[in-house]
Amino acid sequence: MKLPPIQRFRLAISLLAVGLMHRLAPWAHADEISWFRLYGLPEISAGMEIDASTESDHVSGTTSTYNTLFLTPTAGLRTTGSIYHPNLLYFDFSGELGWGWNQMTSSGPGNNQTINESDKLTRYQLQVDLLREKPYNASFFASEDHTYRDYGSFDTFAVDSERYGGRMDWNTASLNLHADYGYNDEKDTGLVDSSEVAETYFNFLGIHKRRTGQTTLVARWDQFDNILSLGGPLTTVNESVGIADSETIGSRQQTTIATGVSASHSEYSGQQLDTVNANGNVETKHSRNLSTFLIFNFEENYLHPATDTYVQGTAGVRHQLYDSLTSTLDAHGSYQDNNDSSGGSTTDLYGLGLSENYQKRIQNWGRLTMSLNLTGDHQDDTSSGDTFTAIGESHQLYLPTSPNYRPVYLARPRVILNSIQVTAAGQLLVADTDYEVVNSGELTEVRLISPPSAHLQLLMGANDNLAVTISYQSESNNNAAFESLTSGYEIRLDMFSCFGIYGRLNWMDNNAPPTVITQTLTDLVGGVDYHWRWFRTGAEYEDYDSNYTQYTSMRFFQDFTFQLNHRSSLALNFNETLYHYAQNGDQTLCQFTTRYNLQLWSSFSCYLQGGASWQEVLGGSETDGSAEVGLSWTRGKLSVRAGYQYNEQTTANGAYSEDRSKDRIFAYLKRSF
DSSP states (O other): OOOOHHHHHHHHHHHHHHHHHHHHGGGGGTSOOEEEEESSSOEEEEEEEEEEEEEEEEETTEEEEEEEEEEEEEEEEEEEEEEEOTTTEEEEEEEEEEEEEEEEEEEETTEEEEEEEEEEEEEEEEEEEESTTSSEEEEEEEEEEEEEEEOSSSOEEEEEEEEEEEEEEEEOSSEEEEEEEEEEEEEEEOSSOEEEEEEEEEEEEEEEEETTEEEEEEEEEEEEEEEETTSOOEEEEEEEEEEEEEEEESTTSOEEEEEEEEEEEEEETTEEEEEEEEEEEEEEEEETTEEEEEEEEEEEEEETTEEEEEEEEEEEEEEEEETTEEEEEEEEEEEEEEEETTEEEEEEEEEEEEEEEEEEEETTTEEEEEEEEEEEEEEEEEEOSSEEEEEEEEEEEEOTTSTTOOOOBOSSSSEEEEEEEEEETTEEOOBTTTEEEEEETTEEEEEEOSSOOHHHHHHHTTOSEEEEEEEEEEEOOOSEEEEEEEEEEEEEEEETTTEEEEEEEEEEEEOOOTTSOOOOEEEEEEEEEEEETTEEEEEEEEEEEESSOEEEEEEEEEEEEEEEETTEEEEEEEEEEEEEETTTEEEEEEEEEEEEEEEEETTEEEEEEEEEEEEEETTEEEEEEEEEEEEEEEETTEEEEEEEEEEEEEEEETTEEEEEEEEEEEEEEEEEO
C-alpha cells in the first residue's frame, strides 16, 4: 500500500528519532535522559558600571574638550544545561544587560554642546555543543561585548565586538574534516582615531592520513568591510583553495616528497589579484651524515593589466662531517617574466651556493657558533618597457618602537611611490594612517606608523610586527648580462651562560656595466648582550653601505625583572635606537615601560603600569605617555574592579603642534545571587 506524502514524512521522522535514541542509549546509563535540563539553579547577578573620561585637544593655540559620563546598572544571568542528553545538545550561556544614563559634553572655539541620553549595554556569550562525544560533532557560538584593551602602545582602546558562527568536525583514524564559518564585527576607538572591521568567513580543512604520508585540502573565503575614521570605507574579498601532499618512500623510509598547489583570488580598491602557486620538495637521507634535496617552485600573479611569472629550482647535497659542522652545496636557477601596460622584461639567473654551519661547545664555559654563506650567480636582464610591476612582495614590518625594528626596503630601486599597495591578513592598509613611505637614496622604505592607528592595532593584536605583502611599480630592468657574488658571515661567542658577543657581515658585488642599476652592499653588524638573574642588557652597531642607500645605527636595550617576593613583581624596560641616514638626516627613538603587580591576598590584587616614548623622524617629533593603576577584589559572590588611566600624545612638525590627552576613571561592581 502506498502511503500519502505527509504520512511518509512522519514515518521517516519517527524512524530517525528512534534510531538516534538507540545510538544515544549507551550514554543514558550515566545521565538520566531529560528533554530539557538545567545544571543547578541559574546564577543571577546585579551590578553597576561607572565610566568617566575627559579628553582635550590643543592644536596651535586652540583647545577643544570632550567629556563623557556613563552610569549603567546591570543585571546578569549565567546558566548551563542540555536538551534530551548532554551528549546530544549542551549549552552554556552568560550575559549582562544594562540600561543607564550617558552624558556627553564638548566644547571648542564657537561650539559648546551637552547631550543627555539613555545608554544600552549588552554583553553575552552563548556556546552550544552538538554530539560532542561523537567523531562527528558541531558547535555554535554567539557573543557581544564592550570592553577596553591596552595593546601596550601608550593608548587605551574602547572595543565593541559582535561575533557569531559555528564549526563542524568529523574525525576518524584516517580522515579529519573541519569546517567553520562566522561573522565578526569589531570597532576599536583610541585616543586619535577609530577603526571598525566586519569580517564574514568560511574555512574548510580536510586531512587524509596514511601510514607513510598525508594529503591536506584547504579552502577559504572571507570578506572584510573596513570603516576607518581617517579614511573612507574599504572592502576586500579573498578566495583561496590549496592541496598539499607529503609521502615517505624507500626501503628505509629515507626519501620524503612534499608537493602542493594553490590558487587565490582577491578584490580590493577596484583591483583584482589572481595567484597560482605550485611547489615540490624531495629530500633523501642516504646515510646518517649525507642527504640530497631538490626544490621546485612556480608562481604566477595577475594584477590587471600586469602579469608576473616566476620559476625557480634548486638541487643540492648536505653533508655533516662532524657533529658540529654541516656543509651544503647547491646549484640553483630561476626565470622571471614580467609584463605590464608599458612592455615586458625577463630575468634569467643561475649559479652555485655554498654554506657552512659550525657549532662547538668550548669546555664548560662557552659556545661558539659560526656560519658562512657564499653565492655566485650569472644574470641576464632584458627589458622592452618603462616600468616593472612587482606583485605580492612579502615583508615582515616591525613598529619603530620595537627592539627588533630594522628598515625594510622594497626589493627594487626607483619605486613609483603612488603605485604602492600594502595588504595584511587580506586587508588593504591605508597610506599615511597605517604606514608611511620613506625615500632613502635609490631605495624605498615602508614603515609602520607609531603609535599605530586603531586599524593597525586591530591587525597586530598584542604583537609589535605585521606580515605584509606589497605590490608596486618601479623603473624597468636594464638590458645587461653580468656576474654577481653574495656572501654572508656570522659569528657568535657565548660565555659563562650570561655574556655574548657577535658580529655579522653581508657583502654583495658584481661586474655589471656602470650604466646598469644593480646593488652593491657592505653591511656590518656587531653587538654584545648580557643577562644575569633579573637583568638583561645589550648594544648593537650597524653600518649599512650600499650604492642605493647608506645609514648607521646604534641600538640599546635594558630589561629589569624583579620577583620582589611571592606576592609582587616589578618590570622595567628601556629601549633606545639612533639611526643616521646619509640622505635623510637622523631618526631617534627612546622608550620606557614599567609594570608593578601585587597580590596581597587571594581575593585582592592591584597593579601599576606606565611608560613613555619619544621619537624624532624626518624633522618631526612625537612624545607619547601613559599611566594606569587598577585593583580587583572579590569576597564571596561580590566582586569589584576599579582603576584610572591617563594617555597623552604630543606631536610637532615645524610650526604645527598638537597635544592630545585623556583621563579615564572606571569602576565595575557585581554581586551574584
